[in-house]
Amino acid sequence: MRFLDEEGFGRLMALLAARGYVVIGPTVRDGAIVLDRIDGAKDLPRGIREAQGPGAYRLEATGDHQLFAWSHGPDSAKRFLFPPREVLSTATRLEGELRVDPAPLPEVRYAFVGLRSCDLHAIEVQDRVFAIADPAYRKRREESFYVGVNCGHPGGTCFCDSMGTGPRCAAGFDLALTELGGGFTVEPGTARGEELLSELGSREATGAEAAAAAAVTDGARERMGRRLETDDLPGLLYRNREHPRWDQVASRCLTCTNCTMVCPTCFCNDVVDGISLDGTEATRTREWASCFSEEFSHMAPGDVRKSARSRYRQWLTHKFASWIDQFGTSGCVGCGRCITWCPVGIDVTEEIAAIRVTDGEVAVAEEVVA
Amino acid sequence: MSLDVSASAVSEAEILAGVAPRVATVRRVVQEAYETYTYWLTLDDPVVRRAYRFEPGQINMFGVVGVGEIPISVSSDPARPMRLAHTIRATGRVTNVIKGLRPGDRVTLRGPFGRPWPVSAARGGNLLVVAGGLGLAPARPAIYRAIRDRGAFRRVIVLVGARGPEHMLFRHELDAWAQWLRFRGIETHLTVDIADDTWPYGEGVVTTLFPRASIDPRVTTVFTCGPEIMMRFAVRDLLGLGVPARRIWLSIERNMHCGVKLCGHCQLGPYFVCADGPIFRYDEIGELMGVAEL
Numbered sequence: 275m276r277f278l279d280e281e282g283f284g285r286l287m288a289l290l291a292a293r294g295y296v297v298i299g300p301t302v303r304d305g306a307i308v309l310d311r312i313d314g315a316k317d318l319p320r321g322i323r324e325a326q327g328p329g330a331y332r333l334e335a336t337g338d339h340q341l342f343a344w345s346h347g348p349d350s351a352k353r354f355l356f357p358p359r360e361v362l363s364t365a366t367r368l369e370g371e372l373r374v375d376p377a378p379l380p381e382v383r384y385a386f387v388g389l390r391s392c393d394l395h396a397i398e399v400q401d402r403v404f405a406i407a408d409p410a411y412r413k414r415r416e417e418s419f420y421v422g423v424n425c426g427h428p429g430g431t432c433f434c435d436s437m438g439t440g441p442r443c444a445a446g447f448d449l450a451l452t453e454l455g456g457g458f459t460v461e462p463g464t465a466r467g468e469e470l471l472s473e474l475g476s477r478e479a480t481g482a483e484a485a486a487a488a489a490v491t492d493g494a495r496e497r498m499g500r501r502l503e504t505d506d507l508p509g510l511l512y513r514n515r516e517h518p519r520w521d522q523v524a525s526r527c528l529t530c531t532n533c534t535m536v537c538p539t540c541f542c543n544d545v546v547d548g549i550s551l552d553g554t555e556a557t558r559t560r561e562w563a564s565c566f567s568e569e570f571s572h573m574a575p576g577d578v579r580k581s582a583r584s585r586y587r588q589w590l591t592h593k594f595a596s597w598i599d600q601f602g603t604s605g606c607v608g609c610g611r612c613i614t615w616c617p618v619g620i621d622v623t624e625e626i627a628a629i630r631v632t633d634g635e636v637a638v639a640e641e642v643v644a
Numbered sequence: 645m646s647l648d649v650s651a652s653a654v655s656e657a658e659i660l661a662g663v664a665p666r667v668a669t670v671r672r673v674v675q676e677a678y679e680t681y682t683y684w685l686t687l688d689d690p691v692v693r694r695a696y697r698f699e700p701g702q703i704n705m706f707g708v709v710g711v712g713e714i715p716i717s718v719s720s721d722p723a724r725p726m727r728l729a730h731t732i733r734a735t736g737r738v739t740n741v742i743k744g745l746r747p748g749d750r751v752t753l754r755g756p757f758g759r760p761w762p763v764s765a766a767r768g769g770n771l772l773v774v775a776g777g778l779g780l781a782p783a784r785p786a787i788y789r790a791i792r793d794r795g796a797f798r799r800v801i802v803l804v805g806a807r808g809p810e811h812m813l814f815r816h817e818l819d820a821w822a823q824w825l826r827f828r829g830i831e832t833h834l835t836v837d838i839a840d841d842t843w844p845y846g847e848g849v850v851t852t853l854f855p856r857a858s859i860d861p862r863v864t865t866v867f868t869c870g871p872e873i874m875m876r877f878a879v880r881d882l883l884g885l886g887v888p889a890r891r892i893w894l895s896i897e898r899n900m901h902c903g904v905k906l907c908g909h910c911q912l913g914p915y916f917v918c919a920d921g922p923i924f925r926y927d928e929i930g931e932l933m934g935v936a937e938l
Contacts (some may be wrong), residue, residue: 363665365709365752372709372750374665407663407904512913515935542908545901549710556710558665563908570909572899574735575871584937592911599914600905 275484276476279457284315285474286421286449287387295385295419298354300347305333307347309354312387319344326429326499326610328619342388342453345429348615350393350538351386355414356400358562362545365556380410385419389447391440392432392609394422396538398446402601403541419466422447426490430499431610433623437504439607441494452487459487500610502623503630507604508595510629515587516636519628524583526618531564533612533620534589539605542570565589590622662903665707665752666692670745671727676813677806680733680778682719683745686726687753697725699760700785701895701923705903706730707752708745712738715900715918717782718756723792728753731781731813757903759923761786761893763793766865770799772857774878776850776870777806780813782895782922783869787830794829801831801857805850805874808836809843833857850874851881861886867923869895876933879926892926913938 278286290297291313299312302319312318324344325332336343361377389397397415404411425434425441434440443450448467451458459479462468479487534540544563549556563570566585571578579585597605606622613621672684683706687693698704698718707713714736720729734743745751763771763786771790775783790800802821806812812834821832822845833853835846846853850870864887868878875894882892898910898917910917913932915924932938 367709367750372667374667374709374752376664403906407902407906515938541906543901543906544909545713545907547707547710547712553710558707565908570899573897574733574739575897578898579937581937588911588938596911596914600916 275479275487276460276471277457277479277483278451278460278474278476280315282474282476283451283458286470287312287314289470289473290385290387290419290421295383297385297387298351299387300342300344302333306331307333307344309347309349309351309386315341318342318388323427324429326431326614328431328613328621329616330430330619331614340453342423343427345425345427345432346390346393346609346611348536348611350536350609350611351389351397352400352538352540354384354386355397355418356404356411356541360410360560362558362560365558367554367556377410379413382414383417383419384414385421387421388423389420390425390434390609391422391443392425392434392437392607393538394420394443394446395439395607396609399539399601399603399605399607400541402603419470420447420449420463422450422463424450424452424487424491426453426494428494428498429610429614431613431621432498432608433500433502433610434608435495435498436500436502436623437604437606437608440491442491452490454483454486454490459483500608500613500621500623502608502626504604507626508598510626510633511591511595513634514629514636515591517629517632518636519625519632520583520587522628523586523620523625524581526620527566527582527586528618529566529568529582529585530617531566532615532617534564534566535562536611536615537593538609538611539593539607540564565592590625593622594626662705662754662757665705665754668728668751668753670747670749670751672747673745676731677733677815678810679735679743680731680811680813681743682729682731683742683751684720685728685730685751685753687728688750693726696728698722698728698756698785700763700789701758701761701782702756703758703900703903703918703922704728704730704753704755705757705900706732706742707754708738708741709750709752711741713752713754713901714738714742715757715903717785717895717922719781719784721788721792722785723788731778733778754903757918759919759921761867761895761923763789764796765891765893766790766867767796769797769863769865770801770860771797772801772803772859772864772866774803774850774866774868774870774882775805776874776878777811778813779868779870779874779895780804783867784814786867791825791828791830798863799831800829801833801859803833803835803850803853803857805835805837805853805870808838809840812836831857849877851877854881854885859885859887861888864891866892867895868892872897872933879930889927889930890925893923894926894929895922896924896929897922 422443447463593605668685705713719731839847901907905916
């Protein structure tokens with residue numbers, strides 16, 4: 275384990291930019307910590323903490339100089355690796371000939387600074403969806419550089435400890451930092467990270483610093499805002515498709531799609547065609563979509579999921595149960611964004627717990643099951 | 645960083661074949677039924693055209709540039725993959741534009757996608773096809789394959805229902821099968837919910853044809869395709885006759901945007917219908933079909 279002082283951290287950001295990366299990091303905008311292009315440590319949210327709860331997010335001053343005294347805002351790396359809107363192909367019609375060209379592969383190389391362990395896990399969850407079939411995703415993903423920051427300040431809606439995805443960065447990073455007073459301990463996760471670290475002028479961390487770094491995430495584990503019992507979630511949700519809790523949550527859910535937009539793993543998308551005014555050029559664009567909209571399940575004979583009940587059930591059951599059947603991993607990393615950014619404060623951990631305590635409350639009539 | 649994506653069962657070549665749209669030319673448009681037309685296409689690129697293969701029941705994403713794509717099964721003979729038929733009813737935004745296509749117009753195709761009808765699973769026994777309305781289109785390639793390989797089956801039975809005579813797809817072909825192919829061992833029975841004076845076949849829903857087909861549950865494999873409500877009643881009666889759930893196969897319809905398990909629209913419980921379906925075995929999805937709005 276190495277130790278990097280604050281100036282060294284500044285050198286890290288400068289070195290990433292010098293190597294051609296577009297540095298993406300946390301910064302304050304519109305009253306929230308968002309991910310955006312940053313020019314150095316001066317753009318980071320210094321001395322700021324978050325207060326998060328169901329349907330609540332506020333920034334507050336901490337009165338100190340810490341850069342990472344918060345968990346995460348609404349953004350995740352998803353917005354960059356799987357952009358909200360992306361051209362898939364263009365078609366041109368000239369003299370009666372139709373030509374379809376796939377969009378050129380992206381040239382940008384990102385360096386993500388300050389991703390939490392939950393968000394590093396979320397990237398690996400999305401890899402299983404996109405990495406084979408989407409060459410643009412794969413190129414952006416492979417060429418990016420990942421600087422994780424171990425989390426010492428879980429939000430009021432966080433439950434990564436329950437999902438096994440944090441608060442300590444375990445995989446998926448090139449470098450992992452832990453913020454201590456006056457600097458950072460640094461651990462490389464890849465050869466690429468090790469090589470970069472060797473140029474930063476770090477020193478070996480002392481035993482006390484290593485212990486302090488371990489205490490940061492140990493303390494975070496104690497302060498998780500939420501917990502979730504994950505034992506046999508697929509079985510629980512599959513056998514409770516007719517549970518009355520779905521009606522109860524549907525009476526609160528606005529089907530606004532906020533939860534799916536802020537979720538770092540939600541991948542559903544629409545493919546939309548557009549055409550130029552003179553009719554000679556058309557673009558096929560992929561856009562984020564949400565299973566909470568009715569047209570998401572549209573078919574000629576009618577929409578499949580007409581009710582809010584069925585859409586909430588689809589989302590929650592997909593996230594915690596069928597995702598495991600489909601991709602071999604849970605679709606939830608416990609970041610809690612869906613709770614914070616839900617305008618009515620619906621809490622997935624509370625919904626699942628409510629189903630669990632009344633498991634099987636509505637038994638489907640056995641004679642009806644084929 | 646290299647990615648570990650071994651969790652996926654789909655090969656990269658298969659996916660790239662389906663991700664890139666190919667330009668195709670409309671060669672012929674044939675009216676089949678009320679608001680329903682078959683579009684015969686050839687792929688423009690001769691290399692792609694010669695390499696293209698599909699299995700009965702598989703889907704293409706049929707695209708009109710600037711308008712959009714829809715998932716449509718191929719309705720022609722898999723033994724002749726250089727000419728591809730797609731039978732489409734005009735019901736929505738994209739299909740109504742497709743209705744205006746004329747020979748010479750250009751469209752895009754991606755595919756083929758999905759799990760096909762397991763025609764070979766019926767070999768040595770009876771193949772029973774139960775189709776309703778537009779559901780005959782995805783089933784027709786399986787029937788063609790059975791006709792070409794007639795000696796592999798004991799009996800081949802085709803039961804088709806539609807709302808009325810004007811909704812019966814491929815009418816001339818069905819007449820020919822009913823009159824002439826029975827001498828080659830293809831048993832074709834047709835019915836409509838409401839007949840008129842010109843209709844020479846049965847009247848009633850498609851399940852009323854079951855007694856006439858004298859189904860032997862011990863050796864019969866069933867392919868059924870049609871509206872979900874029709875398939876549900878067909879399956880109920882077939883199970884009642886003693887056909888095992890694992891020998892009943894259905895074609896399921898869902899919204900699709902990608903065909904390669906990354907748009908999320910076609911999910912049915914744990915399945916992506918575009919890749920795990922559209923053909924399912926009844927014992928795989930019977931329970932899911934029973935859940936409203938799943």
